[in-house]
Amino acid sequence: MEIEKLEGVTVISTDERLDAMIAPKLKEMVKKMSEEASTKLVIDLGKTKFIDSSGCGALVAALRTLLKNHGDLKIARPSPQAKTLFQLTRLHRVFEIHDNLDDAIKSFDK
Amino acid sequence: MGQELYIKIEVKAEIFLLRPLDIFVRNLVKQLPAFSSDQDTVDSIELAFNEAYANISRHAYKSGVKGPVQIEIFVKDRMLEIRLEDNGENFNPTEVKEPDFQNLGESGLGIWLMKQFMDDLVYESGERGQNVLRLIKRIPDEKMSWSVGCS
Numbered sequence: 278m279e280i281e282k283l284e285g286v287t288v289i290s291t292d293e294r295l296d297a298m299i300a301p302k303l304k305e306m307v308k309k310m311s312e313e314a315s316t317k318l319v320i321d322l323g324k325t326k327f328i329d330s331s332g333c334g335a336l337v338a339a340l341r342t343l344l345k346n347h348g349d350l351k352i353a354r355p356s357p358q359a360k361t362l363f364q365l366t367r368l369h370r371v372f373e374i375h376d377n378l379d380d381a382i383k384s385f386d387k
Numbered sequence: 388m389g390q391e392l393y394i395k396i397e398v399k400a401e402i403f404l405l406r407p408l409d410i411f412v413r414n415l416v417k418q419l420p421a422f423s424s425d426q427d428t429v430d431s432i433e434l435a436f437n438e439a440y441a442n443i444s445r446h447a448y449k450s451g452v453k454g455p456v457q458i459e460i461f462v463k464d465r466m467l468e469i470r471l472e473d474n475g476e477n478f479n480p481t482e483v484k485e486p487d488f489q490n491l492g493e494s495g496l497g498i499w500l501m502k503q504f505m506d507d508l509v510y511e512s513g514e515r516g517q518n519v520l521r522l523i524k525r526i527p528d529e530k531m532s533w534s535v536g537c538s
Contacts, residue, residue: 297441298405304493327430329437330496338493358430365503366496367488 286382290321295332307339316348319381323354353381392462400456402444412436421526431504438497447475469522479510
């Protein structure tokens with residue numbers, strides 16, 4: 278996973294797989310990040326071809342942790358497999374999802 | 388109809404084997420003519436296997452010492468079946484309640500996803516009390532005009 282800051286927004290780019298092997302690391306990363314109040318975070322799934330229930334769980338945990346500390350989370354560039362999973366689990370109603378990374382970053386200005 | 392494919396793997400139920408096994412299953416299914424042009428079904432079978440193996444690896448053996456998990460993959464009678472067998476604590480995933488989608492937690496989706504993505508999810512308690520989980524995908528008639536030639 279890679280982290281960068283773009284226009285005041287933290288972007289975590291996940292690797293090819295967001296599964297049970299990496300989900301705990303993502304949760305821990307976001308927990309540390311959320312110690313700073315009002316963290317704006319985009320999770321960029323552009324490289325992620327496969328996501329499982331643990332990956333979805335880590336995204337839910339990340340959103341909850343950030344909201345508790347007045348931050349927010351947006352999802353960018355989910356693959357078709359991730360979109361199918363989000364729709365099936367109704368997570369597309371929970372997350373704000375963008376097909377483009379720039380749009381996800383700029384959405385914090387609105 | 389005879390058996391067109393049979394593979395058996397036995398490993399310790401270690402979580403670090405999740406990815407290599409998952410990728411093996413995906414690539415195997417992709418090679419089968421019945422599924423080779425059906426990306427969505429390949430994704431479905433991969434996800435179901437991933438959830439099943441991850442559950443066994445994390446929950447079956449509570450003592451800390453990981454026991455075995457036996458994975459059998461076969462094509463027979465117009466069905467692809469992935470059968471996972473472990474000697475851990477008895478657990479019937481088919482009895483797990485549906486997740487609360489109004490208040491989705493950080494876990495509890497895996498079994499429900501297996502049910503969504505496979506045609507059948509069958510649990511059996513084996514003769515020695517082992518857990519046997521069968522993930523079944525039916526092969527439509529029009530995709531049956533092939534034979535892998537293994538037995």
